[in-house]
Amino acid sequence: IQPSLKVIVDDGVVTVKNLEEERITFSLNQDMLKKLGDSSDPKLEKQLAQAKIWMEHFKKRQDLLKLCGQYLIQKQRLYFLEGDQYILPCLQKDMAKDMGVSESTISRLVRSKYIETDRGVILTQILCQRGIYGKTVHQVKHLVRYYCDRYPNLSDQKISELLKSIGLPIARRTVNKYRHETQADSDSTTD
Numbered sequence: 001i002q003p004s005l006k007v008i009v010d011d012g013v014v015t016v017k018n019l020e021e022e023r024i025t026f027s028l029n030q031d032m033l034k035k036l037g038d039s040s041d042p043k044l045e046k047q048l049a050q051a052k053i054w055m056e057h058f059k060k061r062q063d064l065l066k067l068c069g070q071y072l073i074q075k076q077r078l079y080f081l082e083g084d085q086y087i088l089p090c091l092q093k094d095m096a097k098d099m100g101v102s103e104s105t106i107s108r109l110v111r112s113k114y115i116e117t118d119r120g121v122i123l124t125q126i127l128c129q130r131g132i133y134g135k136t137v138h139q140v141k142h143l144v145r146y147y148c149d150r151y152p153n154l155s156d157q158k159i160s161e162l163l164k165s166i167g168l169p170i171a172r173r174t175v176n177k178y179r180h181e182t183q184a185d186s187d188s189t190t191d
Contacts, residue, residue: 003116005069005124007080014080016069019116021062026055067099068109068124075167076127078146080117085142089167090128140170144178 006017028051036044075095078086096106110124147159154162156175163170 001114001121003114003121004065005113006116007069007073007118009080009118012081014073014077016066016073018062018066018069020065024058026058028052028055064099064101064105064109065113068095068106068113069115071095071099072115072124072127078143079127082146083119085139086146087127087139088143091167092128094167095128140168140174141178141182143168144170144175145182148175148179148182 002019002023004018004020006019008015008017028048032044033048035041036048072090073080075090076088078088092106092110093103096103099106106128110128113124114121115124115127143163144159147154147162151159151162156179157172159175159179160170160172163175
């Protein structure tokens with residue numbers, strides 16, 4: 001597997017690098033361009049036109065890949081900083097809408113590209129699900145614990161609104177339930 005993107009975490013700053021741009025380089029053959037300039041061969045002109053179209057498509061693909069990487073580091077920042085329990089809901093349809101492309105384009109992109117992270121190489125699709133929310137109870141509890149620990153003075157309602165803002169719409173009473181469960185778990189481990 002050769003990853004297409006690399007996510008770098010440095011002192012809390014998350015950045016993305018397009019590895020395909022580094023691996024793949026191309027240019028038009030200068031000798032062929034000179035020959036084309038010296039003659040009016042329709043076959044060479046057609047080949048040049050096709051090469052230019054291919055280069056333009058490749059550049060658009062690389063731009064989309066980089067945009068996808070930037071989108072994911074914005075949406076999945078907690079995952080890159082804290083680990084697997086913090087993968088947030090990130091739907092492919094929302095990603096397509098935000099990036100201004102079709103859902104099928106995003107689907108093809110995320111199912112075939114890999115990202116190199118500090119935790120290893122992962123399939124992009126893991127960070128951008130097709131289904132709704134894409135969270136387990138265990139992951140939701142971890143997120144509630146994370147935000148409750150990070151913002152201990154926030155009410156359950158405010159935590160619920162915060163989780164909703166990152167794409168996880170859970171009710172205030174669910175936050176309250178998980179807050180108490182996680183506090184009980186941490187109290188039992190300290191006894």
